Amino acid sequence: MKTKSNLYRKEKYFGYLFILPPVVGFLLFTLYPALYSVYGSFTDWNGLGQMNFIGLDNFKDILTDDFFYKSMFNTLFLMIGIPIGLVISLLLALGLNRKIPGTTTFRVIYYVPVISSLAAISILWQWAYNGDYGLVNQFLDLFGIKGPNWLANTATVKPALIIMTIWKGLGYSMLLYLAALQSVSRSYYEAAELDGASGFKMFRHITWPMVKPVTFFLVVTNIIGGSQIFTEINIMTPTGGPEFSSATIVFYIWQKAFDNLQMGYASAMAVILGLFIFIITLVQFKMNERSSFDVD
Amino acid sequence: MLRQKSWLIVLASVLMLSLVLAGCGGSKKNSDPNQLTFMFRGGPDEQKAYNAVVEEFKKDNPGVTVKVIQTTGDQYATKLQAAITGNSIPDVFFYNPADLKAYVNSNILLDISKYIENNKEVDLKNMWADGVNFYRYDGKEVGKGALYGLPKDLGPFSLGYNKTMFEKAGIPLPDKNKPYTWDEFIKVNQELTKDTDGDGKLDQFGTGLNVQWALQAFVWSNGADWIDSTHTKVTIDEPKFIEALQFFADMQNKYKITPAIEQAQTLDTYQRWMRGELAFFPVGPWDLSTYDRELKFDYDLIPYPAGSTGKTATWIGSLGIGVSSKTANPELAAKLVTYLSASKEGQEALVKSGVQIPNLQDMAKTWAADTSTKPANKEEFIKIVTEYGRPLPGQYTYNAEWYDLFFTDVQPVIDGKMSAADYVKQEQPKMQKLLDRAVEQDEKSKK
Numbered sequence: 001m002k003t004k005s006n007l008y009r010k011e012k013y014f015g016y017l018f019i020l021p022p023v024v025g026f027l028l029f030t031l032y033p034a035l036y037s038v039y040g041s042f043t044d045w046n047g048l049g050q051m052n053f054i055g056l057d058n059f060k061d062i063l064t065d066d067f068f069y070k071s072m073f074n075t076l077f078l079m080i081g082i083p084i085g086l087v088i089s090l091l092l093a094l095g096l097n098r099k100i101p102g103t104t105t106f107r108v109i110y111y112v113p114v115i116s117s118l119a120a121i122s123i124l125w126q127w128a129y130n131g132d133y134g135l136v137n138q139f140l141d142l143f144g145i146k147g148p149n150w151l152a153n154t155a156t157v158k159p160a161l162i163i164m165t166i167w168k169g170l171g172y173s174m175l176l177y178l179a180a181l182q183s184v185s186r187s188y189y190e191a192a193e194l195d196g197a198s199g200f201k202m203f204r205h206i207t208w209p210m211v212k213p214v215t216f217f218l219v220v221t222n223i224i225g226g227s228q229i230f231t232e233i234n235i236m237t238p239t240g241g242p243e244f245s246s247a248t249i250v251f252y253i254w255q256k257a258f259d260n261l262q263m264g265y266a267s268a269m270a271v272i273l274g275l276f277i278f279i280i281t282l283v284q285f286k287m288n289e290r291s292s293f294d295v296d
Numbered sequence: 297m298l299r300q301k302s303w304l305i306v307l308a309s310v311l312m313l314s315l316v317l318a319g320c321g322g323s324k325k326n327s328d329p330n331q332l333t334f335m336f337r338g339g340p341d342e343q344k345a346y347n348a349v350v351e352e353f354k355k356d357n358p359g360v361t362v363k364v365i366q367t368t369g370d371q372y373a374t375k376l377q378a379a380i381t382g383n384s385i386p387d388v389f390f391y392n393p394a395d396l397k398a399y400v401n402s403n404i405l406l407d408i409s410k411y412i413e414n415n416k417e418v419d420l421k422n423m424w425a426d427g428v429n430f431y432r433y434d435g436k437e438v439g440k441g442a443l444y445g446l447p448k449d450l451g452p453f454s455l456g457y458n459k460t461m462f463e464k465a466g467i468p469l470p471d472k473n474k475p476y477t478w479d480e481f482i483k484v485n486q487e488l489t490k491d492t493d494g495d496g497k498l499d500q501f502g503t504g505l506n507v508q509w510a511l512q513a514f515v516w517s518n519g520a521d522w523i524d525s526t527h528t529k530v531t532i533d534e535p536k537f538i539e540a541l542q543f544f545a546d547m548q549n550k551y552k553i554t555p556a557i558e559q560a561q562t563l564d565t566y567q568r569w570m571r572g573e574l575a576f577f578p579v580g581p582w583d584l585s586t587y588d589r590e591l592k593f594d595y596d597l598i599p600y601p602a603g604s605t606g607k608t609a610t611w612i613g614s615l616g617i618g619v620s621s622k623t624a625n626p627e628l629a630a631k632l633v634t635y636l637s638a639s640k641e642g643q644e645a646l647v648k649s650g651v652q653i654p655n656l657q658d659m660a661k662t663w664a665a666d667t668s669t670k671p672a673n674k675e676e677f678i679k680i681v682t683e684y685g686r687p688l689p690g691q692y693t694y695n696a697e698w699y700d701l702f703f704t705d706v707q708p709v710i711d712g713k714m715s716a717a718d719y720v721k722q723e724q725p726k727m728q729k730l731l732d733r734a735v736e737q738d739e740k741s742k743k
């Protein structure tokens with residue numbers, strides 16, 4: 001340490017100063033509330049005043065709470081959209097990576113939903129799914145199909161939401177895939193071509209492994225995001241859908257906390273959700289480690 | 297040297313952190329005796345009307361500034377709760393009377409009795425007794441004791457009918473003084489449910505009621521209820537209740553007087569009513585300005601059809617305006633509450649915008665007597681308020697979770713996939729469990 005120059009030492013302090021705001025932000029707006037809700041999960045806190053320690057009672061109640069399981073199931077069900085969305089966006093990226101006219105226009109079109117306000121999009125789709133006047137059913141009508149009232153039907157409400165979330169996420173995944181595709185060196189393909197590899201083989205053995213880090217990143221972030229899906233649900237099906245069939249876990253937590261004065265119980269569910277996400281992500285990282293390799 | 301510096305940095309960080317923390321959680325008590333914050337919710341028409349009235353209040357009270365925080369209806373609860381948890385409760389705010397107990401027990405609402413009673417401009421006797429009583433609480437029961445706010449308005453949920461449709465069909469108009477029996481109601485509806493343009497598809501229906509808001513009228517008029525008089529027992533498994541629920545479902549499945557199941561979402565029946573396709577549809581005071589603008593037919597109000605008791609019934613909603621217990625200016629805050637709720641000037645402006653009925657009895661009588669504006673029978677709103685309206689069952693209890701559950705699960709009955717009898721048998725224990733928990737929480741919060 002003593003041999004380090006004065007300048008180095010000074011720089012070090014400035015470094016700390018620069019990282020201070022995000023650290024303070026994290027402590028204040030993430031860690032503190034998180035720890036507080038862990039504490040809250042052991043109490044009967046109503047969100048207003050009263051806060052009595054009740055041990056594990058909340059967690060015991062959750063075990064027998066049908067709606068907890070139902071909303072958890074719904075949340076997982078909605079994640080069906082993740083692989084579908086990834087496949088479509090990779091295909092789109094492959095398409096837009098070619099030198100065809102109008103690619104910039106298409107990239108913009110696919111990216112617009114990503115930058116639009118989620119609330120506005122939800123209202124838009126709510127209308128599109130309207131049974132009588134909705135765009136979706138009007139379109140189906142052209143083919144003589146009588147569409148259902150999408151959001152009011154237990155059988156169609158989840159697929160309807162899945163279609164919407166895929167549409168919404170497409171642009172973002174596509175953009176990341178596009179960047180990954182463009183960073184793949186041409187020389188791999190040239191070498192493969194010389195060896196007489198087919199297009200599919202090139203995709204399987206060059207493109208797919210090369211974009212794998214992006215796939216991994218997208219899967220992880222999509223699952224985290226998917227576990228927390230709320231805004232769309234709250235706007236499109238404000239009561240949690242027919243027979244609670246579109247209520248997600250965060251929707252249920254929110255309902256308990258803000259409608260029913262059970263902040264403690266809601267905190268307990270939030271803690272469980274947090275652990276759930278943490279474990280899933282950990283497992284994914286382990287799996288990725290096992291199957292990853294270096295190209296160099 | 298080095299040690300000292302790093303200590304300094306730690307110290308600085310701690311200082312900064314505590315400063316920021318203080319900014320967040322600390323008491324945001326403003327010491328300015330002329331400043332108020334007012335948080336409320338409403339649709340665009342309501343927001344405009346309330347902003348205008350607040351401006352008037354400022355004019356009448358020179359030097360006073362009112363900071364207005366407004367949200368849409370669905371965001372309000374979350375925002376208010378966040379303000380409460382964050383210890384920065386607005387001085388004056390709207391709140392749901394169902395939350396009265398919890399708010400008072402947690403010391404969030406201020407007892408404003410003395411400010412109201414000492415204010416000579418307020419004549420409590422001229423206000424609807426039921427409306428004011430929604431905001432009284434003596435520590436045990438809602439409805440008596442100290443005042444923790446005044447009603448923003450009362451929302452009597454009445455039934456409207458399409459007069460033009462009746463006249464076209466040559467059917468005698470419903471009697472506004474004598475409710476239909478259920479049988480009569482079905483008969484009239486069946487006569488009006490038909491295919492008017494001859495394309496083989498029904499395009500005119502009797503009605504299309506939303507179970508969550510209209511079932512009460514049928515249950516209550518049949519002599520049943522969701523909860524017993526002690527507010528501790530769920531009573532949906534009583535025969536009279538089952539009968540009413542089954543009748544409600546039968547309107548769609550047996551008598552076929554409503555649009556088909558797939559089209560029965562509120563949004564759609566609301567729009568069908570607006571387009572003149574439905575004979576009967578609920579009407580609340582908040583609908584009047586829209587109906588005035590949009591409806592191309594004549595409509596009027598009647599009592600809901602009556603079940604075995606022979607007496608019509610429906611609910612009254614309300615929203616309260618309360619004062620924060622932490623306010624620095626209780627007197628001024630209470631003054632704003634009375635201005636919004638009980639003053640002639642305030643009420644005149646709000647009623648004129650067509651979003652509510654007057655809170656003042658004398659004003660309401662003049663308003664209802666004016667049959668030149670639609671609906672002609674505005675008197676029905678007044679009758680609901682003074683004679684037969686009741687609060688929604690969830691309002692009596694610490695939270696309304698048990699009551700909401702009924703409607704979350706009820707769809708299979710409405711769709712005809714399950715009988716009312718089977719449903720209440722399966723649902724009563726679940727609801728009872730939630731009610732027990734609410735009662736328990738209520739007890740705890742009193743300590």
